[in-house]
Amino acid sequence: MIPVNTSIVSGVALSEIDGEMRLLLMKRVKGEFWCHVAGSIEGYETAVEAILREFEEETQIQVSELYNAQFLEQFFEPSVNVIELIPVFVVLCHPHQQVELNDEHTEYKWCNLSEALELAPFPNQHAVYKHVWSYFVDKPINSLYRVPYHT
Template sequence: MAEIPIRCFAVSVVLLRRVPAECEVLLLRRNHTLVGEWCQIAGAIEEGEKAWEAALREASEETNLTCDRLYSADICEQFYEADRDAISMLPVFVGFVDADATVVLNHEHSEFRWVSFEAALEMVPFAGQRHVLRHVEAEFVRREPVRHLLIEAACRWPWSARNS
C-alpha cells in the first residue's frame, strides 16, 4: 500500500495591524510561485531554525516589518501538492506590527495591501487560506489571544543580528 508523505518545511505568517476602526491583514501579491495571487507571508524553515524563527525572518525578508508580538495561531495551513504527491502542513503564526510601520517588499512580491478580513477573504485564492484567516480573526481579533500562544522568546530574539 502506497502512502502519501506529509511534509512540514515552511511557515505561514498572518501579519496584523490595529488601526482606529479595525484590525487589518497584510496581503502580498506574488511574483514567482502563484504569480499574481494574493497571499500572506510564507517561507521555508532553514536548517537549524525553529519554525517561529523562520516566521520572524520571513516577515523581515519579505516586508521589512518587525513583529511587536508573535503568536502561534494554533492552526496549520495544509494543502496537497500534486507535483510532489505530498501533503504540506505549514504552522501558522500571527504577528502584530506597528500601525505606522513602512512595508518594503522584496523581489518575491509586486505589491501589498492592508485590508479588512472581509476583503482578504475575497482576495485569497484558496479555501485553506480563507479557513486560516477566519480562524485568526475569531481567535486574535474578536477575542483576546490565549496568552499561552504568545511566543515569549520571539520578543527577545535578536533576529536582526542573526541576518547581518
C-alpha cells in the same frame, strides 16, 4: 504513499489602520495570487526563527509580538505529491505598520476579513484568515498563545 512536508512556516500580520484592525496580504510574483507571509525553514532554524526571518525578508517588519495561531495550514501539493502541514503564526504590528516588499511580491494591501477572503484564491487561506480573525481580532488574545523568542 504521500509524504508529508513540515518544513514551511507561515504568518499573518495584523495592524490597526485608521482605527480598524487589518491583515496583510501580498501579491506573489510566482503565480500572481494574494497570500500572507510564508517560507521554508532553513538549515537548523526552528519554526520561530524561520518566521521571524521570513517577515524581515518579505516585508521588513521587525516582529515585536509573536503568537502561535493554534492552526495548521494543510493542503495537498499535486505537482510534488506532498501533503503540506504548515504552522501558522500571528504577528501583532504597530498601528499603520510600514511594509517594504522584497522581489517575491509586487504589491500589498492591508485588508479587513471580507477583503482578504475576496482576494485570496484558496479555501485553506480562507480558513486561516477566519481563524485568525476569530481568535486575534474578534476577541481578546489568549496570553497562552504568545511565543517567547530571542533575537
